[in-house]
Amino acid sequence: MNNYISKVLEEVRRKDAHQPEFLQAVSEVLYSLEPLVAVHPEYEEMSLLERIVEPERTVIFRVPWVDDNGKVQVNRGYRVQYNSALGPYKGGLRFHPTVNLSILKFLGFEQIFKNSLTGTPIGGGKGGADFDPKGKSDAEVMRFCQSFMAELYRHIGADTDVPAGDIGVGGREIGYLFGYYKKLMNEHTGVLTGRGLSYGGSLVRKEATGYGLIFFVKEMMKIKNYNLNGAKVVISGSGNVAIYAHQKATAYGARVVAMSDSNGYVYDKDGIDLDVIKQIKEVERKRISEYVARRPGAKYIEGCKRIWEVPCDVALPCATQNELDLEDAKTLIANGCKVVGEGANMPCTMEAAYHFVNNGILYAPGKAANAGGVATSALEMAQSSQRMFWSAAEVEKRLEDIMVNIFRSANAAAKEYGQENNFITGANIAGFKKVADAMIAQGIV
Ligand code: NDP
Ligand code: 2IT
Numbered sequence: 001m002n003n004y005i006s007k008v009l010e011e012v013r014r015k016d017a018h019q020p021e022f023l024q025a026v027s028e029v030l031y032s033l034e035p036l037v038a039v040h041p042e043y044e045e046m047s048l049l050e051r052i053v054e055p056e057r058t059v060i061f062r063v064p065w066v067d068d069n070g071k072v073q074v075n076r077g078y079r080v081q082y083n084s085a086l087g088p089y090k091g092g093l094r095f096h097p098t099v100n101l102s103i104l105k106f107l108g109f110e111q112i113f114k115n116s117l118t119g120t121p122i123g124g125g126k127g128g129a130d131f132d133p134k135g136k137s138d139a140e141v142m143r144f145c146q147s148f149m150a151e152l153y154r155h156i157g158a159d160t161d162v163p164a165g166d167i168g169v170g171g172r173e174i175g176y177l178f179g180y181y182k183k184l185m186n187e188h189t190g191v192l193t194g195r196g197l198s199y200g201g202s203l204v205r206k207e208a209t210g211y212g213l214i215f216f217v218k219e220m221m222k223i224k225n226y227n228l229n230g231a232k233v234v235i236s237g238s239g240n241v242a243i244y245a246h247q248k249a250t251a252y253g254a255r256v257v258a259m260s261d262s263n264g265y266v267y268d269k270d271g272i273d274l275d276v277i278k279q280i281k282e283v284e285r286k287r288i289s290e291y292v293a294r295r296p297g298a299k300y301i302e303g304c305k306r307i308w309e310v311p312c313d314v315a316l317p318c319a320t321q322n323e324l325d326l327e328d329a330k331t332l333i334a335n336g337c338k339v340v341g342e343g344a345n346m347p348c349t350m351e352a353a354y355h356f357v358n359n360g361i362l363y364a365p366g367k368a369a370n371a372g373g374v375a376t377s378a379l380e381m382a383q384s385s386q387r388m389f390w391s392a393a394e395v396e397k398r399l400e401d402i403m404v405n406i407f408r409s410a411n412a413a414a415k416e417y418g419q420e421n422n423f424i425t426g427a428n429i430a431g432f433k434k435v436a437d438a439m440i441a442q443g444i445v
Contacts, residue, residue, distance in 0.1 A: 002034050008049040019102035021321060021346070025109050026053055028350050032428040035417040040436075046444075048436055055108060056089075057081040060101070061151040063129055065143045067136075077148050079127035079155055079163070082108035085438040088159055089125030090115055090374060092166030095173065097132045103321070104128060107166070107345055111374070113431030114367040117406045120378035125161055127152070133168045134285075145176035153181050158189040158384070164377050165194045167320065170240060171206065175199075190384030193377035202380035203392040205373075208399055209343060210244025212372015213316065213364075215403035217341040218252065220362050223411070223421070226313075226338060229253030234312040236260045236304065237319030238281050238288050241343040241370065245316050246274050258310045260319065261288040265307040268298035311335035318343030326351040333359055342366035357422050368410050368427035375402045 012026050030049065037043055063075040078101065081089040091111040094104070104126045112124030129148060133141055156163060165174055174194045181191055188200070195201035204211070218228055231254045235242045238259045246256045255271040261281075266272065266288055273295055280290045292300045301307075308315065308328035315337050317324050321344065324332075329352035332340070340356050341364040342348060348356070348363075356363035376399050383389050390398075406427075413433075414426030 001031070002037050004044040004049065005030050005034060005037055008053065011050070012053050016102075016105075019105060021102045021106040022109065024350060025106035025346060028353075028424070029109070029113065029428050029432070032425040033432055035419070035425070036429050036433065042440070043436065046440060048439060051439065052083065052112070052435065053109070055080050055082045055105065056084060058101070059155050063131070063144065063147045063151070065140070065147045067140055075129045075131040075144070077127070077129045077151060078104050079152060079161070080104045080108040080125055081155070081161055082124040082126070083112040083435065084123035085435050085442060086116055087121035087123050089161035090122035090164075090377065091124055091126040092128075092164045093169045093173075093177075094126070094128035094166040095131045095133050095168035096128070097130055099128045099130045106321070110345055110367050112435055113428060114371045115374055116431040116434045117368055117409065117427060118371050118375040118378060118402055119405060120375060120402075122162075122374070122378050122381075125163070126166070127163055128166065128169070131168075133173070138172070141173060142176045145173055146180045149177050149180040149184070153184045156181075156191055158191050158381070162190065162377070162381060163192055164374070165240070167239065170194075171196055190381050193380040195380070200384055202376060202383055202389065202395055204395040204399060205376045205380055206240065207244040207247065208376035209241045209370050209373030210246070210318070211248045211396065212375065212399055212403045213241070213245050213318070213341055213343045213369050214248035214252065215372065215400045216364055216369045216407055217314065217316075217339060219404050219407040220341070220364055220423070221339060224338075224362060226362070228314070231255070231313040232257055232311070233314045233316060234258045234307060234310050235316045235318055235343075236265070236307050236323060236347070237317075237344065238277055239319070241373070242316075242318040243274065243278060243281065245318055245343050246272065246277070249314075249316075250274065254314065257312065258307050259288065260304045260307045262304055262319070263287055264289060264300055264302040264304055265310075266291045266298050266300050267310060268295055270297065272298075308332055309335075312337055314339040314341065316341050316343050317347035319347065320344055321346040322349050324348045324352050326355055328352060329355040333361065338362065340364065341369045343370050345370065353424060357424060362421070363423060365424050365427050367431065368406050368423060371406055372399055372403055375399060
């Protein structure tokens with residue numbers, strides 16, 4: 001490996017030894033930058049990699065709130081403001097009991113390059129809390145969101161840092177967060193994206209990550225003359241990304257036969273009925289196991305990881321990090337899978353991802369394939385700034401163009417650096433280069 005890259009990696013491993021997800025994300029990006037770093041000696045002269053792996057600022061704060069029984073609960077809140085070279089920090093908020101600094105740093109780090117790939121003027125950040133919205137009443141979620149914003153508001157702003165949703169943060173949470181920011185600041189600005197349509201949100205933002213994933217996968221499939229029409233698809237997760245990936249894949253003639261949540265998966269050979277999933281997940285907030293009571297032909301299998309045993313042409317991991325490992329990758333390939341598109345962030349372990357690439361599978365890394373959500377957030381910011389909103393057709397067309405462009409940039413960079421069809425390298429180099437140029441231009445800051 002390139003000496004400079006190994007030196008930086010070693011230093012990150014020493015400093016952040018207890019942050020496994022962060023180390024995984026940094027290793028994956030830095031390894032793949034080797035051909036670029038080799039022809040840019042100025043990166044080392046300017047300590048560019050050392051700077052880019054270090055967040056510009058991290059805020060960690062107490063979030064006290066009162067539950068429905070009158071008991072005081074305390075959670076830990078975070079915002080990692082990673083890199084503002086291209087624009088205001090931008091990235092989601094995750095509310096999940098597993099949230100910690102390692103996970104938010106990995107997500108924030110990935111976000112820098114993802115946002116760069118979109119071609120829109122946004123920097124990278126991520127935040128959240130170890131709060132579990134599952135099983136909480138709306139009133140509890142509201143009180144938690146208000147307490148979270150009571151600290152976060154000092155650090156964000158429409159031109160400073162613009163959070164959005166991620167796992168556990170959807171329309172309901174964004175509404176409560178926005179309402180409280182507005183009350184504290186006495187201003188109605190585009191400080192969060194994924195807002196409701198009645199108070200400044202953009203059409204198609206809710207659908208954007210899932211739709212964008214399918215636009216990307218469709219474009220990638222063209223290089224091998226594959227087609228979504230008639231393809232059998234497996235999607236892990238049944239949240240925001242998974243649901244709208246299903247919707248768009250189905251619109252292109254695919255049949256989605258399995259979806260999951262963290263407890264297990266459902267298999268429906270005739271194709272998963274999306275209206276039933278939406279009712280269970282978006283409206284009732286229940287478990288996916290409910291599906292079989294409403295579609296008697298379907299099967300429920302306990303254990304979410306076993307979803308990768310379902311034979312498919314296209315696998316779309318849309319739940320969470322490291323949900324698909326080397327064994328799962330081998331099983332998928334043995335069962336005929338030809339295409340993998342990451343809707344989630346870092347859902348494949350590094351071994352699994354390289355196993356796909358080395359075996360001729362079309363593999364779309366998350367930072368490229370799931371960029372449609374944040375890209376449409378940037379379109380929401382543009383609309384907020386001009387206080388004029390675009391039609392659904394216009395937003396969707398822009399989203400599709402952005403996704404096709406991201407595929408083309410990743411494809412072109414992979415070819416230019418001698419790694420054709422390796423979109424890990426392609427996406428990382430294309431995303432990184434623009435951030436590096438901007439950082440160099442802005443001096444040592
Ligand atoms: P949601 O909260 O809407 O849905 C998450 C889904 O993943 C649920 O089905 C959930 O199951 C499952 N899940 C979450 N954590 C785990 C876990 N530890 N093990 C197994 N399953 C799990 O989140 P999103 O759909 O928004 O996010 C999904 C992924 O997509 C994440 O990786 C996120 O970072 C990424 N992403 C999201 C974007 C967005 O705009 N929302 C944009 C780009 C990427 P359960 O209900 O049982 O917890
Ligand atoms: O991972 C992601 O890109 C997101 N959760 C969306 C971030 C955003 O700011 O829209």
